[in-house]
Amino acid sequence: xxxxxxxxxxxxxxxxxxxxxxxxxxxxxxxxxxxxxxxxxxxxxxxxxxxxxxxxxxxxxxxxxxxxxxxxxxxxxxxxxxxxxxxxxxxxxxxxxxxxxxxxxxxxxxxxxxxxxxxxxxxxxxxxxxxxxxxxxxxxxxxxxxxxxxxxxxxxxxxxxxxxxxxxxxxxxxxxxxxxxxxxxxxxxxxxxxxxxxxxxxxxxxxxxxxxxxxxxxxxxxxxxxxxxxxxxxxxxxxxxxxxxxxxxxxxxxxxxxxxxxxxxxxxxxxxxxxxxxxxxxxxxxxxxxxxxxxxxxxxxxxxxxxxxxxxxxxxxxxxxxxxxxxxxxxxxxxxxxxxxxxxxxxxxxxxxxxxxxxxxxxxxxxxxxxxxxxxxxxxxxxxxxxxxxxxxxxxxxxxxxxxxxxxxxxxxxxxxxxxxxxxxxxxxxxxxxxxxxxxxxxxxxxxxxxxxxxxxxxxxxxxxxxxxxxxxxxxxxxxxxxxxxxxxxxxxxxxxxxxxxxxxxxxxxxxxxxxxxxxxxxxxxxxxxxxxxxx
Amino acid sequence: xxxxxxxxxxxxxxxxxxxxxxxxxxxxxxxxxxxxxxxxxxxxxxxxxxxxxxxxxxxxxxxxxxxxxxxxxxxxxxxxxxxxxxxxxxxxxxxxxxxxxxxxxxxxxxxxxxxxxxxxxxxxxxxxxxxxxxxxxxxxxxxxxxxxxxxxxxxxxxxxxxxxxxxxxxxxxxxxxxxxxxxxxxxxxxxxxxxxxxxxxxxxxxxxxxxxxxxxxxxxxxxxxxxxxxxxxxxxxxxxxxxxxxxxxxxx
Numbered sequence: 001x002x003x004x005x006x007x008x009x010x011x012x013x014x015x016x017x018x019x020x021x022x023x024x025x026x027x028x029x030x031x032x033x034x035x036x037x038x039x040x041x042x043x044x045x046x047x048x049x050x051x052x053x054x055x056x057x058x059x060x061x062x063x064x065x066x067x068x069x070x071x072x073x074x075x076x077x078x079x080x081x082x083x084x085x086x087x088x089x090x091x092x093x094x095x096x097x098x099x100x101x102x103x104x105x106x107x108x109x110x111x112x113x114x115x116x117x118x119x120x121x122x123x124x125x126x127x128x129x130x131x132x133x134x135x136x137x138x139x140x141x142x143x144x145x146x147x148x149x150x151x152x153x154x155x156x157x158x159x160x161x162x163x164x165x166x167x168x169x170x171x172x173x174x175x176x177x178x179x180x181x182x183x184x185x186x187x188x189x190x191x192x193x194x195x196x197x198x199x200x201x202x203x204x205x206x207x208x209x210x211x212x213x214x215x216x217x218x219x220x221x222x223x224x225x226x227x228x229x230x231x232x233x234x235x236x237x238x239x240x241x242x243x244x245x246x247x248x249x250x251x252x253x254x255x256x257x258x259x260x261x262x263x264x265x266x267x268x269x270x271x272x273x274x275x276x277x278x279x280x281x282x283x284x285x286x287x288x289x290x291x292x293x294x295x296x297x298x299x300x301x302x303x304x305x306x307x308x309x310x311x312x313x314x315x316x317x318x319x320x321x322x323x324x325x326x327x328x329x330x331x332x333x334x335x336x337x338x339x340x341x342x343x344x345x346x347x348x349x350x351x352x353x354x355x356x357x358x359x360x361x362x363x364x365x366x367x368x369x370x371x372x373x374x375x376x377x378x379x380x381x382x383x384x385x386x387x388x389x390x391x392x393x394x395x396x397x398x399x400x401x402x403x404x405x406x407x408x409x410x411x412x413x414x415x416x417x418x419x420x421x422x423x424x425x426x427x428x429x430x431x432x433x434x435x436x437x438x439x440x441x442x443x444x445x446x447x448x449x450x451x452x453x454x455x456x457x458x459x460x461x462x463x464x465x466x467x468x469x470x471x472x473x474x475x476x477x478x479x480x481x482x483x484x485x486x487x488x489x490x491x492x493x494x495x496x497x498x499x500x501x502x503x504x505x506x507x508x509x510x511x512x513x514x515x516x517x518x519x520x521x522x523x524x525x526x527x528x529x530x531x532x533x534x535x536x
Numbered sequence: 537x538x539x540x541x542x543x544x545x546x547x548x549x550x551x552x553x554x555x556x557x558x559x560x561x562x563x564x565x566x567x568x569x570x571x572x573x574x575x576x577x578x579x580x581x582x583x584x585x586x587x588x589x590x591x592x593x594x595x596x597x598x599x600x601x602x603x604x605x606x607x608x609x610x611x612x613x614x615x616x617x618x619x620x621x622x623x624x625x626x627x628x629x630x631x632x633x634x635x636x637x638x639x640x641x642x643x644x645x646x647x648x649x650x651x652x653x654x655x656x657x658x659x660x661x662x663x664x665x666x667x668x669x670x671x672x673x674x675x676x677x678x679x680x681x682x683x684x685x686x687x688x689x690x691x692x693x694x695x696x697x698x699x700x701x702x703x704x705x706x707x708x709x710x711x712x713x714x715x716x717x718x719x720x721x722x723x724x725x726x727x728x729x730x731x732x733x734x735x736x737x738x739x740x741x742x743x744x745x746x747x748x749x750x751x752x753x754x755x756x757x758x759x760x761x762x763x764x765x766x767x768x769x770x771x772x773x774x775x776x777x778x779x780x781x782x783x784x785x786x787x788x
Contacts, residue, residue, distance in 0.1 A: 164646075166649070412757065414754065414757060414759075414760065415760075418757075418759045421757040422757075425757070443543050444543060446543075447543040447544070447650040448650070448739065449549065449643060449646045449647035449649075449650055449652065449722065450722065450739060450741040450759045450761065451759065452646050452650075453639065453642070453643050453646060453761055454759060454761065456642075456646075457639055457642075458761070458762070
């Protein structure tokens with residue numbers, strides 16, 4: 001039994017813990033399981049900040065935002081009887097895990113729809129702005145929008161965006177950089193578009209909402225390129241993200257051509273509560289109850305088959321709460337949103353790490369309600385999102401070693417990710433070079449009629465999506481010297497990815513020190529909930 | 537909307553027809569002809585004969601597609617060519633058109649937009665398939681042909697029979713003749729018996745598959761399309777690992 005350490009850290013620095021000789025083992029996700037590991041003395045563990053206090057009355061906050069918008073007339077002043085209005089709403093790729101009902105999008109939609117009805121606006125369509133993500137299942141949409149909106153609008157006036165509908169998309173023009181801007185026809189022909197956004201990280205929302213959520217492949221491929229990704233330092237730092245710059249150029253063109261009223265909601269980071277609340281705690285501060293909960297859960301997860309483990313996590317929605325709502329013109333609204341998100345998520349860290357360690361959990365923006373986190377999505381979580389969770393300078397120094405824990409099983413969801421299967425087994429075995437893939441394979445997958453059919457009428461991601469996922473990790477791949485995966489249940493997947501394997505975290509750290517030296521500093525990111533490191 | 541240039545210039549999409557693009561099969565077509573004779577007595581007799589033969593056709597099909605073809609097409613013996621061809625238009629309007637899968641035409645249109653050559657390859661009779669090929673905008677039709685002597689059907693098919701492994705052979709020949717790269721081509725079918733046609737192309741895709749083919753597709757990770765699927769059905773095929781939808785949704 002380890003000693004329970006007194007709480008001696010100051011509140012301001014409570015998110016940084018340095019492992020000592022009597023420190024408790026740290027808990028990490030490894031897919032649909034948890035592992036507990038002793039870390040070397042001196043390891044820096046970075047925890048997310050505590051959840052911010054939610055707004056006391058979310059509906060009142062939403063109404064206040066609609067009536068006191070940023071750089072815009074209030075929503076009610078923009079409405080007149082007989083006008084054509086389209087409401088675009090984010091899909092369920094955020095937040096992660098999915099939030100408890102009522103979803104914050106439901107709250108906004110109910111208020112907005114009521115306001116539209118009060119002003120005699122009857123021609124209203126609600127479009128799920130999914131870009132090239134998979135169509136949401138009907139039961140997912142009902143859960144997200146709530147029974148009131150569902151019963152009134154589904155299916156004729158509430159539906160998924162279709163970026164491959166030749167009759168449903170139009171071209172708005174080209175940006176000064178030559179980026180094509182496509183738009184959903186219904187949106188383009190509306191007198192007013194209201195975008196209902198759910199913000200979870202700074203790269204969500206803002207110009208990305210309209211430019212990506214309602215576009216098609218030709219528009220998206222302008223910025224989803226390996227070069228744009230490599231030049232983005234990082235995704236979570238919009239002023240330094242080339243991706244965000246491209247969204248901004250496309251967004252400016254859209255805002256000039258269309259009348260758009262943005263509503264952005266911000267969530268805190270209360271990913272786990274109740275029996276799972278121990279996952280958000282510093283392990284040194286565990287009570288006996290927390291230790292028992294972890295042991296019981298670990299015992300059960302070890303015994304259960306994969307599908308049951310996944311079911312347990314998928315049946316546990318997060319307790320996220322709304323901490324702010326802003327409305328009005330795109331840029332001023334998003335500036336305020338990003339400010340609030342940074343207050344919640346940014347953690348100040350002294351200097352980058354030589355060796356970065358984190359667990360990859362069971363979920364990503366692209367496998368909500370899917371059968372598995374497939375190998376490409378493991379890659380995008382590790383080298384795409386987690387690598388990019390920084391501002392100022394990378395949390396992992398250039399040439400550093402990245403260690404992740406995940407079984408990397410060769411599992412795919414054939415309904416949601418059919419083109420991922422071909423990409424992984426055919427394309428990646430021929431080349432892992434993103435620039436070659438972009439030139440040689442991307443269009444081939446994008447125009448594959450079977451994949452287009454599955455995207456348009458099934459529930460599959462667009463054929464080109466796995467290419468973008470691979471590019472997403474390009475900067476991480478280029479800036480790290482080695483990637484070591486702990487706990488892989490097979491050799492093939494890591495080999496195709498170009499990763500090394502280790503049997504334990506200790507072994508992986510020893511391997512990493514072989515490259516970075518014995519004095520290399522090790523940092524662990526205690527995800528989830530997710531945090532962004534402000535590396536000074 | 538602007539769309540990039542057609543990506544595939546030397547590719548073809550080969551579609552099985554019965555069960556893949558349309559809900560009916562060759563027996564429906566035969567029953568249609570049987571029920572449309574000059575005399576009511578003849579029509580009734582032929583219809584009863586067809587109905588009685590159904591178990592036999594089913595058993596023959598299960599044993600061998602070759603046996604089935606020999607047995608089944610013998611029923612056409614003695615029918616005049618002009619009658620079969622003229623009634624084919626009516627067959628299309630009355631029987632085939634209402635039974636085209638809702639998403640079939642759009643699938644073919646999307647494939648054509650990508651620059652892919654559209655080919656129907658069917659075990660049905662060519663004159664029954666021509667109106668359908670025209671309607672779907674297929675570039676070519678490969679189907680079985682009845683042998684006629686003095687414009688009357690002999691009840692035998694011209695060789696090669698378009699079925700099973702022969703479909704794959706025909707596709708190879710077709711590809712050679714039209715400079716098609718089979719590695720960059722598609723095959724769509726609903727039946728396990730068409731496994732050979734799936735095996736020779738680079739993009740095998742199964743549509744509305746039978747149980748054996750669905751299992752095979754899952755094993756090989758081939759895309760599975762449900763061309764008959766209405767949006768409301770998606771609740772029934774939600775992936776595993778999910779909470780059950782509320783009762784109100786399950787009813788839809």
